[in-house]
Amino acid sequence: MKENLKELVIDLQEKYEDLTWNLSKEIWDFSEVGLIEYKSADAFRKILKENGFTITPVKGIETAFVASYGDTSPVIGFTGEYDALPGLSQVANLTEKKSEEGKTDGHGCGHNNLGTGALGAALIIKDYIDKIGHGTVKFFGTPSEERDGAKTFMARDGYFDDLDMALTWHPKDRNAVWTEGTLANVIMDYKFKGISSHASDAPENGRSALDSCELMNVGVNYLREHVVEQARIHYAYQDVGGSAPNVVQSHAGLRYFYRAPKIKEALDIARRGDNIAKAAAMMCETEVEVKMIVAISDYHSNKTLAKVMDEAFKEIGAPEFDEKDFELARKFYETQAESVKEATKERLLDEFETKEVEEMIKCGIQTKVEPLDFKRRTMTITSDVGDLSYAAPTIQLNMATAALGTSLHTWQMTAQGLTPYAKKATAKAIQVLALTAIKAMNNPEILKEAKEELVAFRGEKYQTPLKDDIVIRDPKISK
Numbered sequence: 001m002k003e004n005l006k007e008l009v010i011d012l013q014e015k016y017e018d019l020t021w022n023l024s025k026e027i028w029d030f031s032e033v034g035l036i037e038y039k040s041a042d043a044f045r046k047i048l049k050e051n052g053f054t055i056t057p058v059k060g061i062e063t064a065f066v067a068s069y070g071d072t073s074p075v076i077g078f079t080g081e082y083d084a085l086p087g088l089s090q091v092a093n094l095t096e097k098k099s100e101e102g103k104t105d106g107h108g109c110g111h112n113n114l115g116t117g118a119l120g121a122a123l124i125i126k127d128y129i130d131k132i133g134h135g136t137v138k139f140f141g142t143p144s145e146e147r148d149g150a151k152t153f154m155a156r157d158g159y160f161d162d163l164d165m166a167l168t169w170h171p172k173d174r175n176a177v178w179t180e181g182t183l184a185n186v187i188m189d190y191k192f193k194g195i196s197s198h199a200s201d202a203p204e205n206g207r208s209a210l211d212s213c214e215l216m217n218v219g220v221n222y223l224r225e226h227v228v229e230q231a232r233i234h235y236a237y238q239d240v241g242g243s244a245p246n247v248v249q250s251h252a253g254l255r256y257f258y259r260a261p262k263i264k265e266a267l268d269i270a271r272r273g274d275n276i277a278k279a280a281a282m283m284c285e286t287e288v289e290v291k292m293i294v295a296i297s298d299y300h301s302n303k304t305l306a307k308v309m310d311e312a313f314k315e316i317g318a319p320e321f322d323e324k325d326f327e328l329a330r331k332f333y334e335t336q337a338e339s340v341k342e343a344t345k346e347r348l349l350d351e352f353e354t355k356e357v358e359e360m361i362k363c364g365i366q367t368k369v370e371p372l373d374f375k376r377r378t379m380t381i382t383s384d385v386g387d388l389s390y391a392a393p394t395i396q397l398n399m400a401t402a403a404l405g406t407s408l409h410t411w412q413m414t415a416q417g418l419t420p421y422a423k424k425a426t427a428k429a430i431q432v433l434a435l436t437a438i439k440a441m442n443n444p445e446i447l448k449e450a451k452e453e454l455v456a457f458r459g460e461k462y463q464t465p466l467k468d469d470i471v472i473r474d475p476k477i478s479k
Helices: 005-015 017-030 038-050 111-132 150-156 209-226 263-284 303-316 323-333 338-349 354-363 385-391 411-418 420-441 444-458
Strands: 054-058 061-069 075-080 136-141 165-172 184-193 232-239 251-260 287-296 394-400
Touching (some): 005 017, 005 111, 005 303, 005 420, 017 038, 017 111, 038 061, 038 111, 038 136, 061 111, 061 150, 075 111, 075 420, 111 136, 111 165, 111 411, 111 420, 150 385, 165 385, 184 209, 184 232, 184 263, 209 232, 209 263, 251 263, 303 394, 303 420, 303 444, 323 411, 323 420, 338 354, 385 394, 394 420, 411 420, 420 444
Parallel strands (some): 075 136, 075 165, 165 394
Antiparallel strands (some): 061 136, 184 251, 184 287, 232 251
């Protein structure tokens, strides 16, 4: 008799449900921002160690780690994030904006559920390896996705090289296999050095670093006319040279983000930005230090694995919400601006029939799984899952842990991180991730095709956009 893998996965998910949900609540309470997720990382390590995983630290990133179980092929990897966002403290389950007393930061991107969901799937695969007698599962603790892109550094340093398959997910307001690409992002710092002088008594002796910044910004404004359509270029001053108008600024600095659909495009736009910075310095007779902070690749959804995940998603189904869930979700939905509601409706109409859309809007939360679609437009966000997807065949999903229209990085997203429907959606995410992995493990041809697809896309080996001398931010030095 053929084994029912769906029932097996559900049974194992329920076995670990209390463990994973309690961890999710714990991570939500910690709400630690990027690279200082000390308590969060320790909580993950403790559970993994207690379940037989071997823990290996990641060089140079204190809150990153690799947990491994097994020593034969295939090698399946899950990545978990657990960093919170600054300034997004919020009382849980409250449908109005109110910071939690004594806290400033919060999980406005759902990473308390993301990390624990990936962990739950890894624990299921560990049990499945015990059952079939072969395979390896790895859980990667990947901190500071929001600010520092830890996966990019881990990919460069080879931590993902032996994976046959990588999986993750992201809490959102939809149920779908994530097939959209994301924008690559090259982050550059420009520090200008000039000569101070009295701005009125001896301006001829001064060489303004601030003028160099302003000239660079003007030059980049013209660059914007001559880049690919989906490119995004934005900047912020890191140093304005002081507050005294009567002193010629001897120092000033900018940070630029250069985003584009492909990492090669983003790197080329950054190169042109570097030239503009050098030209600005030349015009003002100042000096400029050009420094790459990080270069994060675009996300490539592996179509071979996407089809397997779609099959698993159809078997598992969308989260099964009840009337109490709908009542709360509707209240959060009503906090959205009318323009957001309209955009959400338009998105749903692209995926479902009108009657289905109307019913979901009445519920306030997405209750169906979107059809598999490889033609969706590239998303205008960046994720360090991009470099994971260049290093290994990768697939991920979205699950509706939040009401329709809920944007990431908002108080509403933070508030919904511990709702009963977030718990149900996280459980479903665990099941889909685990069933997808098992289906691939049981069919070596799938893993072979997934690897061939990746090689056809990126070449024989992953080429890191980061030079070896670029290191991740030290949180003890730079806040």
